[in-house]
Amino acid sequence: MFIKPTDVDPRFGLGVGAFFAAIANTYITSSLIPDTGITTLADMINGLSMLMIFVTIVQSTISLYLFDIRGREALSRYFDKVSFWVLLSAPLGSTS
Numbered sequence: 001m002f003i004k005p006t007d008v009d010p011r012f013g014l015g016v017g018a019f020f021a022a023i024a025n026t027y028i029t030s031s032l033i034p035d036t037g038i039t040t041l042a043d044m045i046n047g048l049s050m051l052m053i054f055v056t057i058v059q060s061t062i063s064l065y066l067f068d069i070r071g072r073e074a075l076s077r078y079f080d081k082v083s084f085w086v087l088l089s090a091p092l093g094s095t096s
Contacts, residue, residue: 001056001080001087005064015057022050052087059083 003011026046033040063083067076 001059001063001084005060005067005076005080008064011060011064012057015053015060019050019053019057022046022053026050048091052090055087059087 005011026043029042029046033042059080063076063080066072066079
């Protein structure tokens with residue numbers, strides 16, 4: 001989130017690649033675990049990882065909009081910093 005939003009390749013390419021890797025991971029783990037009819041821990045972890053990756057892609061899109069379209073560079077940087085700390089603490093808050 002500390003990469004300049006207009007540097008599209010590293011900012012979005014990593015997220016899109018990670019999303020496809022998470023989908024492949026879900027496919028592989030579901031083929032290795034027998035069907036039980038319930039959600040397994042692997043399913044929950046894969047689902048949460050895909051959700052987190054999707055949220056970071058949306059965050060990058062909003063930051064790019066603020067930076068490039070609206071011309072609000074300072075707001076974009078502040079949004080990136082706040083988003084970093086919120087997303088960093090999100091898994092910690094969900095363990096309780």
